[in-house]
Amino acid sequence: MPGLLLDTLRGTNGSRRPVWLMRQAGRYLPEYRELRGRKGGFLPLVYDSAAAAEITLQPLRRFGFDGAILFSDILIVPYAMGQNLEFLAGEGPRMSPRLVDVALSALEGVPERLSPIYETVRLVRAALSPEQTMLGFAGSPWTIATYMVAGEGSRDQHETRAYAYRDRGAFQAIIDAIVATTVDYLEGQVRAGAEAVQLFDSWAGSLAPAEFERWVIAPNAEIVRQLRARCPGTPIIGFPKGSGEKLVAYARETGVDALGIDETIDPLWAARELPAGLPVQGNLDPLLLLAGGDELDAQARRVLDAFADRPHVFNLGHGIGQFTPIEHVERLLGVVRGWSR
Numbered sequence: 493m494p495g496l497l498l499d500t501l502r503g504t505n506g507s508r509r510p511v512w513l514m515r516q517a518g519r520y521l522p523e524y525r526e527l528r529g530r531k532g533g534f535l536p537l538v539y540d541s542a543a544a545a546e547i548t549l550q551p552l553r554r555f556g557f558d559g560a561i562l563f564s565d566i567l568i569v570p571y572a573m574g575q576n577l578e579f580l581a582g583e584g585p586r587m588s589p590r591l592v593d594v595a596l597s598a599l600e601g602v603p604e605r606l607s608p609i610y611e612t613v614r615l616v617r618a619a620l621s622p623e624q625t626m627l628g629f630a631g632s633p634w635t636i637a638t639y640m641v642a643g644e645g646s647r648d649q650h651e652t653r654a655y656a657y658r659d660r661g662a663f664q665a666i667i668d669a670i671v672a673t674t675v676d677y678l679e680g681q682v683r684a685g686a687e688a689v690q691l692f693d694s695w696a697g698s699l700a701p702a703e704f705e706r707w708v709i710a711p712n713a714e715i716v717r718q719l720r721a722r723c724p725g726t727p728i729i730g731f732p733k734g735s736g737e738k739l740v741a742y743a744r745e746t747g748v749d750a751l752g753i754d755e756t757i758d759p760l761w762a763a764r765e766l767p768a769g770l771p772v773q774g775n776l777d778p779l780l781l782l783a784g785g786d787e788l789d790a791q792a793r794r795v796l797d798a799f800a801d802r803p804h805v806f807n808l809g810h811g812i813g814q815f816t817p818i819e820h821v822e823r824l825l826g827v828v829r830g831w832s833r
Contacts, residue, residue, distance in 0.1 A: 697734015
C-alpha cells in the first residue's frame with residue numbers, strides 16, 4: 493500500500509498532511525555532522541553509497557518524515573556529462589571547464605558517475621517502511637546550465653543569461669544535452685526504487701517571461717514527457733523557485749504532477765490561481781523555522797488552512813537552514829500532525 497505522501501502526490505486530498513523538508517538530511521543534524529567529520533568532504537560522502545544512504549535515513553529515524561529525499565547534489569548531472577566538480581570550503585561548488593570558455597563538444601561524458609547514486613537509492617528504499625516514500629531528484633536544465641556556463645553560482649546568473657541571449661543555438665544545445673542526461677538519470681533513480689522525483693529549478697526566478705518560457709517551461713515539459721513515457725505512474729514534482737505569477741503557466745504547460753511553492757508566494761493566491769486539484773507542496777519560510785515560537789505555529793497553520801481544499805504536502809519554501817534548532821522542527825511537526833481537514 494502506498495503511503496500518505498505518495499497518495500497525496502497522486503491527487504488524494506486526505507484529512508491529514510504528509511510532511512518532509514527540503515534539505516532535511518544535512519548540517520542541522522548532529523548525527524550528520526558526526527558522520528561527515530569521520531568521512532570527510534561533501535562529494536566523497538555523496539559517492540559513498542552506504543554513507544549517503546545513512547544520511548538520507550537519519551532525519552526519518554529522528555522525526556518520522558513521510559518521505560526520504562536522496563542525499564546527493566544537483567550538479568551530479570554535469571559531473572556525469574564530463575565537467576569537473578569540486579566543493580570548496582566556504583565558497584560553494586566549482587565546475588570546469590566553463591562552457592562560456594569552451595564548446596559543449598569539449599566535454600566527454602562519464603555516465604558511470606551516476607551508478608553510485610542509484611545504489612544509494614536502492615539501499616534507502618530497502619530500509620524504508622512501505623508507508624514511507626523514496627524521493628529522487630535532479631536539477632532542472634536552466635539551473636544546471638547556469639553552473640555549467642559560469643562555473644559557479646551567482647546572485648543573478650548574469651553570465652549565463654547573457655550567453656543565452658548572445659548564442660541561442662549553442663545554449664539550446666546545452667539545454668538539450670542536460671535534458672537527455674536528466675531523463676536517463678531520473679529513470680535510473682526510479683528503476684533503483686525512487687517512487688516520486690522532484691525537479692529543482694533554484695534559479696528560475698532570474699528570467700524574463702519569454703526566457704522563462706524558453707529555458708524553464710519548455711525543457712521541464714520535455715523531461716516530464718519523456719520520463720512519463722519511460723516510468724508511467726511516477727509522480728513528478730516541479731519546483732521553479734522564485735517564479736511568482738509565472739507559476740500558473742509553469743503548472744499548466746509542464747504537466748508536472750505536483751508543484752513546489754517557495755515562501756514568497758501567498759498560499760491563498762496559489763490555492764485560488766493554480767489548476768484545480770493540482771497537488772501543491774510548501775511553502776513555510778525556512779527562516780520561520782529557524783526563529784520558532786508562536787509565529788511559527790500561526791504561519792504553519794495558515795499554510796495548512798490555505799491548501800485545505802486541494803492535495804497538499806507540507807514542506808518549506810526552500811531548504812532547511814544549517815542552524816535550525818532540532819526542537820523547532822519537532823514543534824513544527826506537532827502542528828502539522830495535529831491539523832486535520
